[in-house]
Amino acid sequence: MAEITSSARRFLREQRIARLATVDERGRPHIVPIVFVYDEGVVYTPIDSKPKSVPPEQLRRVRSILANPNVQVLLDYYDEDWQRLGYIQLRGSAELLRGGTEHERAISLLEEKYQQYQELPLEGRPVIKITVERTVTWGRFAT
Amino acid sequence: MAEITSSARRFLREQRIARLATVDERGRPHIVPIVFVYDEGVVYTPIDSKPKSVPPEQLRRVRSILANPNVQVLLDYYDEDWQRLGYIQLRGSAELLRGGTEHERAISLLEEKYQQYQELPLEGRPVIKITVERTVTWGRFAT
Numbered sequence: 025m026a027e028i029t030s031s032a033r034r035f036l037r038e039q040r041i042a043r044l045a046t047v048d049e050r051g052r053p054h055i056v057p058i059v060f061v062y063d064e065g066v067v068y069t070p071i072d073s074k075p076k077s078v079p080p081e082q083l084r085r086v087r088s089i090l091a092n093p094n095v096q097v098l099l100d101y102y103d104e105d106w107q108r109l110g111y112i113q114l115r116g117s118a119e120l121l122r123g124g125t126e127h128e129r130a131i132s133l134l135e136e137k138y139q140q141y142q143e144l145p146l147e148g149r150p151v152i153k154i155t156v157e158r159t160v161t162w163g164r165f166a167t
Numbered sequence: 168m169a170e171i172t173s174s175a176r177r178f179l180r181e182q183r184i185a186r187l188a189t190v191d192e193r194g195r196p197h198i199v200p201i202v203f204v205y206d207e208g209v210v211y212t213p214i215d216s217k218p219k220s221v222p223p224e225q226l227r228r229v230r231s232i233l234a235n236p237n238v239q240v241l242l243d244y245y246d247e248d249w250q251r252l253g254y255i256q257l258r259g260s261a262e263l264l265r266g267g268t269e270h271e272r273a274i275s276l277l278e279e280k281y282q283q284y285q286e287l288p289l290e291g292r293p294v295i296k297i298t299v300e301r302t303v304t305w306g307r308f309a310t
Binding site: 040041043045046047051052053054055056057074075092094095096097098100102104106109111113115140144162163 | 183184186188189190194195196197198199200217218235237238239240241243245247249252254256258283287305306
């Protein structure tokens, strides 16, 4: 990730929301907004307890990832002055963490970034880990 | 679209930016931020002249759509008060408009919504048309 600008790196660390695209078993794309942490070429996003109609294993993004680990995460910046637009696309491979040291670490990082988890405990919740394989930057984040 | 709330419908009309996910010929998802207009079950988004490194026909979202017309458009609302979160997913089928009455109408609607096109003319630019087949709403936009 040495190739991205410090402005892009800061945005990756500080941005509160990103979007995750997955492909389901029928080849159709799905996007959801995600909360996340970015940590040295890895994105972690929790399957938290914000209202969901099904258990984690049946959640579409989880089923999609199990069927096809190719995902993309988008972070973008909008401004009515279109000279200031920008985005960062992170292509990667996703897997589900259910426990262990890395899972604990991801939970800690998420709790540190989002105060909201003080009232919505992440303990025991699965975390999607995305290992970034390629980064594309555009506009204000272009290298 | 009679099933969505008036709040969701207003958000679809007024929101300045959305995200478009496509699937490429290798089954990988791509997401880009888009400007768009929503018009009675149809989303139009232009291939405008904001900086792009390749001609329209070679743009990934265009190649992807030609290979696989299944797309999804996401509009979301973020707030640090997570009780207020919401999103709208529009699943649909995409095609490229290059001319004709509908293309002209889409260009007019886009120019009306985005003053920026006064200095970035859309005339003659292709427009992606997405016919919405299914709408999912969550959180503040849930029915």
